Amino acid sequence: MTEHPQELLTAYSGRMLAELDWLATFGGDAEGGVTRLLYSAPWLQAQMALMDKMQELGLTADFDEVGNLFGKLKGSQPELKPVLTGSHVDTVKNGGKYDGAYGVVASMMALGFLKAVYGTPKRTLEVVSFCEEEGSRFPLAYWGSGHVTGALSMLDGNGLVDREGVTMLEAMAEAGFETEPARLYPARREDIGAYIEIHIEQGGVLEYKQKQIGVVTAIVGQIRHIVVVSGASNHAGTTPMTMRRDALAGAAEMVALTERKALGEGEPLVATVGRLEVKRGTSNVVPGEVEFTLDIRHTDAVAMDAFRDGLLAEFREIAEQRGLGIQITEHLYALPVAMDEGISAEIEAACDYYGYPSWRMPSGAGHDAQLFGTVCPSAMIFVPSQGGISHSPKEYTSPVELVNGFQTLVRVLYQYGYGGKADEDV
């Protein structure tokens, strides 16, 4: 296999770490938190500054109509579809400096390194800094990759307002983007040959398993429900136990059942009750109504649906036995998205080359890659998250781990741009 010039790779690795710190200054606070909401001033400054960096690295940088930033390293063989790599530049409110940003910076520096060392590739390689993935400002996620893949159109932004009452279109216009909303798919691209994203794990599996690199097999499907359990609100002192219809006691049984059945089902299924509210809950009143969320994820749609059906049937039985009402609303259903076996094998080969212990694993979180996974071969590289923490200023991946991921990505991109995979469609 090709031996990259190690000294230069080390230099670019160091620069990659420095650029990551630099990017965190846009929207960063003194406590290490980062807030770059879509189309906000720090977001725009970050994208503009990234554009400059891309140009410095010799890439042709430009925005699309919705604010996604592309840096192109044009290939010599136009018949080969480009490989796109990157992640998103937006963050949650008071998020960390790695989520999304690492993928943008690592991809940009990888292309910079490859151009510096090998010049023009056969296949066009592109880095992308997606405008939005988190859904933190407007109640819609994947605004960036959704537009590029055609999963979202401008219509999906209609009626969306942020907490200050600013509409999506107003925010776009203020940041200088799309002024002609009649074009439904202003940023759609149908030329992408493959998509590769490097990202922090946002979970604790790699750390626990003592692995350096996660090779993502699939991004889990997800079903989200809201469950409302209704009983009778009664005085906690004057209502004997046998005369109660306690909505919380019923809900508690359902929460406990959810955990028990999920443990019984085994990995990769997870099921979570993350929010539970006792309506008008007060210490001396038997709860009359409880609302909770139920989030089920699995890499296999059939298994996910079967688990959901069984669990909800038991919920209804519990409610009936207790004389409680139950209302279950599904408000999100996303199919699992498989990652590409071919690219994943290249990632593993790169890990083997460097001696990084790798681990095949599902992604339990959503990523831009899941939008691409339905339109072109896509893959993801995970690096460990200390304590599994993300969406927090405490988000942390060590410099060594960040560099290992970066060098893995460089090797894979080399393969598709210049190496053994550069002469064929992905």
Added chain:
Amino acid sequence: MTEHPQELLTAYSGRMLAELDWLATFGGDAEGGVTRLLYSAPWLQAQMALMDKMQELGLTADFDEVGNLFGKLKGSQPELKPVLTGSHVDTVKNGGKYDGAYGVVASMMALGFLKAVYGTPKRTLEVVSFCEEEGSRFPLAYWGSGHVTGALSMLDGNGLVDREGVTMLEAMAEAGFETEPARLYPARREDIGAYIEIHIEQGGVLEYKQKQIGVVTAIVGQIRHIVVVSGASNHAGTTPMTMRRDALAGAAEMVALTERKALGEGEPLVATVGRLEVKRGTSNVVPGEVEFTLDIRHTDAVAMDAFRDGLLAEFREIAEQRGLGIQITEHLYALPVAMDEGISAEIEAACDYYGYPSWRMPSGAGHDAQLFGTVCPSAMIFVPSQGGISHSPKEYTSPVELVNGFQTLVRVLYQYGYGGKADEDV
């Protein structure tokens, strides 16, 4: 037994119902709700108007220093300690028209009837309209009966402020009461021989058992806790089930256990988790912290404590097994208060006389009578609450039931003022 002149009793019964409607106009709204918070304008107007009514009925009416209103029917034998009867005039916010008010009006009209028919009693009989019982304006209950019995002093009002930032002393002064806060027990009375309170049940037992009158055996003791369960807040997608420390799953097990153990223990014990909050709960995050209340009530202190000890030990075991932290804070401990057997027997005798089906039962709610129960013989008469509802505009007791309770009270007060119990200490 004495036969009261039925025509006049019927007339006073009708007037009692009318006065109950009239009292509900003070602080009443169009939807049937009543709000008379301590020392507020509607509260003061109600107490002033009640004072006038008491005087019209031939009672000597006066306020004490904290705003309790007494109407005295002076007896001929000053060596006999007075029997006090009544309830509280304050309400919760948007409460009903029966809670407290019924006891005030029924007691006042009972004394009015007795005076009209029998003139001066042997023993002094007094009606009281306590200024406060609910704890709805300031975070302290039993401000009225607490002062009369010496359970509370002016010091207990120190530092208390309502939602508008008004202090207890400012509110008192504005309503025209206690301007010399240095007197710790300005309203304490040590001359009361017995206390009898008629009140709506605020539960559904009498309705369920098809009984007319509840004879209260004891007011339950109560222990209130706040339980905080802490685990690890993690991403709901990326954290495998076996790697979670889910605070809500642990709390749900505790809630379910509370109900199961309470059902196993049997009446009169009740245990309730009325409030449960998932801190920063959101659908895609494994809950890191849950706080819930635990309310345990029983008429027997030893059984109450034993139940508490057993339950909390199991809570701690659940937490330990799950690797969760648990912090349990007791923030109220009230001993059960037994009602007087002698007066209760008189109540039952009155029920038997009229043919009202009666039922011995604990009071699961707190009442002014529990303050008196520790300093003098005390008793309570319950009338049914439709659907067990109280603290709501939907609070309802039928006129027939209200009159049955009233006539029972009249008979019992006759006994202690003029009849077979009028020549001896209670």
